[in-house]
Amino acid sequence: MVKLTTAEAMQKAIDKARAVKPMVRIVNFGSYTVTNKQTGATYSVKCEKRNGERIADCDCKAGARGLRCYHVAAAAGCHIILAAERATLHA
Numbered sequence: 001m002v003k004l005t006t007a008e009a010m011q012k013a014i015d016k017a018r019a020v021k022p023m024v025r026i027v028n029f030g031s032y033t034v035t036n037k038q039t040g041a042t043y044s045v046k047c048e049k050r051n052g053e054r055i056a057d058c059d060c061k062a063g064a065r066g067l068r069c070y071h072v073a074a075a076a077g078c079h080i081i082l083a084a085e086r087a088t089l090h091a
C-alpha cells in the first residue's frame, strides 16, 4: 500500500515512469494494468480513496513493500486525468 501524497514525494517514481514509458491499460475506474514494454512484465495497480487519503496498491515486489514504484506513478497519472474527467462530467 502506497500513499499518494505530493508530486515531490512521487518525483523519483514519476521520473522512472517517464524513462520506462510503460503502457497503462484501464481495467475500470481505479484499476489499471501497467506493462513494461521492454520486459513484458505486467502489474496491477489500484488507486482509491481510503479515509480521505489517496492510496495506491501495486502487486510488484516494490509495491508490496510499500515503496513508490513507477507502476504506481504511471497509473496514478492516468487515474488523476480520469478522475478530473469524471468530476467535469458530473459537475
Ligand SMILES: [Zn+2]
Residues within 6 Å of the ligand: 043, 058, 059, 060, 061, 062, 063, 069, 070, 071, 072
Ligand atoms: Zn509496482
